[in-house]
Amino acid sequence: MVNTTLAMDAASLERFLDAEFLQVAEDFTLDEVTVDRLVVRLRVSDKHLRPGGTVSGPSMFALADVSVYLAILSRIGPVALAVTTNCSIDFMRKPAAGADILCHVRLLKLGRVLAVGECLLFSEGNTAPVARASLTYSIPARDAAVASNTAKI
Template structure:
């Protein structure tokens, strides 16, 4: 199964449907059942001590899986997260963007399950890992 939305289509949808955060996330790659998304880290994403906050990393994982789902099913704004488990594994590199590799493990009629691996730009080690389930709206 091939994606029905490419980088340009996902970027336009994200900016249109979520103007409050659409500019923060950059869709870098779309492939069958996977996307790569970058969070351009700024001061607003940092917590005391200078590390990227947990809520910012959660947002990146959530947006990554959301976009992976939309890439495969088309622009369904009402697809929603029904479950998330996230492990924060190590401190992200200071001053570096975060990159999420989001992969769908199952894409059904009503549910999608995926995992998201988050790294600091230029680092091989994973800084956070998340497992998410999305509810897909009926046709």
């Protein structure tokens, strides 16, 4: 049975990112973490922009990917080896120049082996989404995840 309570709060998820994904940890902040929803902020800087001054597609993809990953970990705990197996993203409108991007995530399915999440991405201050994404993650067998996490201790 999958946990229906939080296994990790915002502070523990951010510590996990700092420890395991230092290369991107500084880009993201958790604005909200509940059992039903996560809101993750991409702190937009020049490195996230494409020609024309708008946030690039790869930056928005990274936000959606990290957000679903964190939503899963918030429920199952620090399983570093959970991996993306599928992603579909629709870019619907140009993000506002210079505004952070907020990703609202909800998990549609959280099973033993697979998790499916849905994201809506918004330019901060706007109510119309700039992108929509659906991601599927593979969750490793509990024995493999525990072995991986304890090997680092």
